[in-house]
Amino acid sequence: MGKGYYISKHLATAAMVLAAIALVTIIALSVVYNREKSKNAAKFSKATTLPVFPTPKTSNEPWDKYRLPDTLSPQYYNVTLWPRLVKNANGMYIFTGISGVMFTCEKKTDLILIHSNKLNLTVFKGHHAKLTGLSGVTAPAIKTTWFQSETQYLVIQLEGKLKPGKDYWLYTEFTGELADDLEGFYRSEYMENGEKKIIAITQMQATYARKAFPCFDEPGMKAVFHITLIHDRGTTALSNSQEISKTNNPSLNLTIFGPTKRMSTYLIAFVVSDFTYIDAKDKKGVLVRIWARKKAIEDRQGDYALNITQPILEFFEKYYNTSYPLSKSDQIALPDFNSGAMENWGLVAYRETALLYDPRTSANGNKQRIVTVVSHELAHMWFGNLVTVKWWNDLWLNEGFASYVEYLGADYAEPTWNMKDQTILYDLQSAFAVDSLTSSHPLSRKEEEVNTPSEISEMFNTISYSKGAAVLKMLSEFLTEPVFAKGLSNYLKQFAFGSSVHSDLWEYLQKVDQTPGIKLPYSVHEIMNRWILQMGFPVVTIDTRTGNVSQKHFLLEPEAVVDRKSEFNYEWFVPIKWMKKGQVQDQLWLLQKSGTVNHLNKNEWVLANLHVSGYFRVNYDLGNWERLLSQLESNHQVIPVVNRAQILDDAFNLARASIINITLALRTTKYLLHEREYIPWEAALRNLNYFFQLFDRSEVYGAMQAYLKKQVKPLFEYFGTISSNWTTVPSGHTDHLQYRYLEYTMNPEKIRKQDATSTIGYIASNIIGQPLAWDFIRANWDYFFKLYGTGSFIFSGLIRDVTYRFCTPFELSQLKRFQKDNAETGFGSGTQALQQAIEKTTAKIKWLEGNKEPVLQWFLSESA
Secondary structure: OOOOOOOOOHHHHHHHHHHHHHHHHHHHHHHHHHHOOOOOOOOOOOOOOOOOOOOOOOOOOOHHHHOOOEEEEEEEEEEEEOOOOOOOOOOOOOOEEEEEEEEEOOOOOOEEEOOOOOOEEOOOOEOOOEEEOOOOOOOOEEEEEEEEEEEEEEEEEEEEEEEEOOEEEEEEEEEEEOOOOOOOOEEEEEEEOOEEEEEEEOOOOOOOOHOOOEEEEOOOOOEEEEEEEEEEOOOEEEOOEEEEEEOOOOEEEEEEOOOOOOOHHOOOOEEEEEEEEEEEEEOOEEEEEEEHHHHHHHHHOHHHHHHHHHHHHHHHHHOOOOOOOEEEEEEEOOOOOOOOOOOOOOOOEEEHHHHOOOOOOOOOHHHHHHHHHHHHHHHHHEEEOOOOEOOOOHHHHHHHHHHHHHHHHHHOOOOOHHHHHHHHHHHOOOOOOOOOOOOOOOOOOOHHHOOHHHHHOOOOOOOHHHHHHHHHHHHHHHHHHHHHHHHHHHHHHHOOOOOEEEHHHHHHHHHHHOOOOOOOOHHHHHHHHHHHHOOOEEEEEEEEOEEEEEEEEEOOOOOOOOOOOOOOOOOOOEEEEEEEEOOOOEEEEOOOEEEEEEOOOOOEEEEEEEEEEOOOOEEOOHHHHHHHHHHHHHHHHHHHHHHHHHHHHHHHHHHHHOOOOOHHHHHOOHHHHOOHHHHHEEEEEEEHHHHHHHHHHOEEEEEEEHHHHHHHHHHHHHHHHOOOOOOOOOOOOOOOHHHHHHHHHHOOOOOOOHHHHHHHHHHHOOOOOHHHHHHHHHHHHHHHHHHHHHOOHHHHHHHHHHOOOOOOHHHHHHHHHHHHHHOOOOOOHHHHHHHHHHHHHHHHHHHHHHHHHHHHHHHHHHOO
């Protein structure tokens, strides 16, 4: 069983003394800084005082590789930081800091590589760090130091070799900009009662801890962190651990936090603000606090989050069969935050909309978002934080798992909302949309495919989150939830405070696979590797006339060429739960291209993928489709709610892929006259919305509207709350107004940076706004790319939003031109999204050529 890293009592005492000395050190650094600033104004765009040695691109030097060598292993850090919440004489917000890291030499080496980005390091005797040996060991002298900008390393070459098994101490002092770039250690500004407030906050994932202090910034490089923050009187400092000491001075406070558990750098967090909180303790004494702006707390906007946090923590403790690993659970709502939320261990950060609920003005939809996001982040406290992936190529294991169990935790907190069923909409069907393209990628990519900050950011995508959730749900279904949960518990206990790869999880699930009543055709490894090591998914076709069952790689564009090779030839081991005329049958396994099912009756309807437990689409012979449509029209409730949504979504996508006729897919919507459940309607509207995007500039649009109005009328009468004026453009909603909002996205005083790209996306969702947004992005791509940085997660969503309507040859040519014109600037996390946009647009053009007229005629006939 893995254990946390513990330090001795003497070492802990020494650390406390060092922390106390930190105040004196930082003040001294401040004096030096103030003396020198008039001579050498800090140039944070360059972000270093170190010389940069260019190296040929063909270099095989370790400092030109993005992965750290396996020669050194960090054990603990002492980090003291002092953020200045007022501008200095140069008009800049800065922070100063000192950091020491104790590391163990694993292999003999004369080289130290440690990440450092946009930090100005203090020079000691011509070098940018100090190195000392511990426990009587003499450290070799430093030969030279420099900064390798491309790979973001501080490079330290030594005169001699470090000795394996020996411990060393590396010390640095530095200054950084407390910028408003939403990365690393940054500042946020907001207005309260007419006064501008400044707070200092962090976002370290995935590669931004190196912007706060020099560190071994890889997820597998876990260590214990001793954090000390110096901050202004009247402010509060928070970090991952509980405060253990606070020293007050006339104008400054020094807050010392207890040592963290052994953890990854991307989970480190600290906040300096004048926020306040509400709190409670759970049954085991864990302190739960919700932090936010004072006005928000006064207005009781944190109450809902506090009320659901305790039951969600309680649920996950039972589910994992493992106690919550920390003594506190702080959750903080931030005015500026690039992600929806971040699972910092013990100090979870959220956008305000993901944590705060105003009972006077918020809708029920806001509650649902809060409970799912909180559940997702708290799930990470075990899966992701306690046990972490060794490298970002297995990110899906962290995010896919949290995306799956977030619905379980939310369902426990709000048992009347049927949250478990919604995974079909927000994970499975979302994943299908991306994974049906040739530009998709496997859940687990090869390590060498994920190196640069941009490549790492690209992994934070629909495949990692939603496909990961859907595949893990399928695994849980065919193992059964109790067996799945028991295997998880054993896995977490084994790798606690450490890191793992996906095959480790398969091994521990395999160990509990011997449960009576569970028979798998192959090992968990063999079954699951086909789902995570090759991209895509199958469409399973059942012919009720012959009993033949077959599988084929589902592609939205059937003529597309798949360049990525698969060792499994795009075949899967498919678990099929099914029913026949309302009666549940024994589970089947499709282990080859095709197989046979006995006892099918061509007069009885068959429904496969019962409760949508598997990650695949289903097609049938025409006779079975007709029987299913007949059942939907006569008594749709015989078919489970989620399967009604599945039938709709599968049919429309099979038609888009030219597997079935489009009019057959459209006929699946006729029964909606009788449907009152949310999930089938949402599935239908998503697919019909795709048609609206295709046809809202053509003669099909009017007939489509007429048909949908007829289908919605009974639902309207049933609920009696939907506005009848939903097709009218609001007064004052003009091109000029939309373009003004687009320009506001370049002015943080008008629209916050965290909201800029989503604002562009909302404008692009409007038929009038879409071309405006596209032209705006093309004209200002350099600006946004430089503003958010190559490692930002936002670009994939931005490209997807502004190109969603594209379906003409002219728009395709614009896309390709945009790709060519900006090749030198790059697209960061949007690289794959741009290729997907080209692929989707190409597929739409081909589909429209053969289907536009039949769609028009069908809507005209059905709306008459």
